[in-house]
Amino acid sequence: MFKPGKFFYHGLQAVLICSLVLSGCAREETDGQGQKNQDAPRSTYQEVGEASWYGPGFHGRETASGEIFDQGKMTAAHPSLPLGTEVEVTNLENRKKVEVEITDRGPYAKDRVIDLSREAAKKLDIKEDGVGKVRIEATEPIRQRPSSKAGKETGE
Numbered sequence: 001m002f003k004p005g006k007f008f009y010h011g012l013q014a015v016l017i018c019s020l021v022l023s024g025c026a027r028e029e030t031d032g033q034g035q036k037n038q039d040a041p042r043s044t045y046q047e048v049g050e051a052s053w054y055g056p057g058f059h060g061r062e063t064a065s066g067e068i069f070d071q072g073k074m075t076a077a078h079p080s081l082p083l084g085t086e087v088e089v090t091n092l093e094n095r096k097k098v099e100v101e102i103t104d105r106g107p108y109a110k111d112r113v114i115d116l117s118r119e120a121a122k123k124l125d126i127k128e129d130g131v132g133k134v135r136i137e138a139t140e141p142i143r144q145r146p147s148s149k150a151g152k153e154t155g156e
Contacts, residue, residue, distance in 0.1 A: 049113030053121030063104035077106035
């Protein structure tokens with residue numbers, strides 16, 4: 001008959017302790033209501049501040065990305081996010097959300113974090129007021145996209 005010795009018990013204790021430590025490191029994400037959230041996107045960039053919109057004076061002009069600005073498209077200007085980045089903008093007063101592509105630089109007005117196209121501002125219900133408090137979030141990895149303007153400068 002097998003008689004466990006003290007080394008067996010020490011080994012068993014070590015295995016149990018390791019199991020407890022490792023299971024304590026595991027983390028499950030929940031949606032705030034106790035429900036498991038398997039594929040919760042994580043924000044890679046987040047900013048809160050005042051948004052404004054721009055349109056008529058810039059419509060038809062070339063943006064920093066080299067694209068022609070169309071105030072009816074879902075685009076925006078941001079001072080530092082890479083051109084081509086897609087972000088979700090949430091109006092913090094009414095919780096309306098839109099997705100826009102960063103195609104230009106700006107805003108140049110003090111205390112503003114983003115300039116939205118007229119269409120994006122309309123969908124967020126900030127067009128009439130001209131400004132609104134928003135949260136900007138990027139959930140995709142932020143990476144620089146080749147600018148069509150770069151090709152023009154090098155003659156390609």
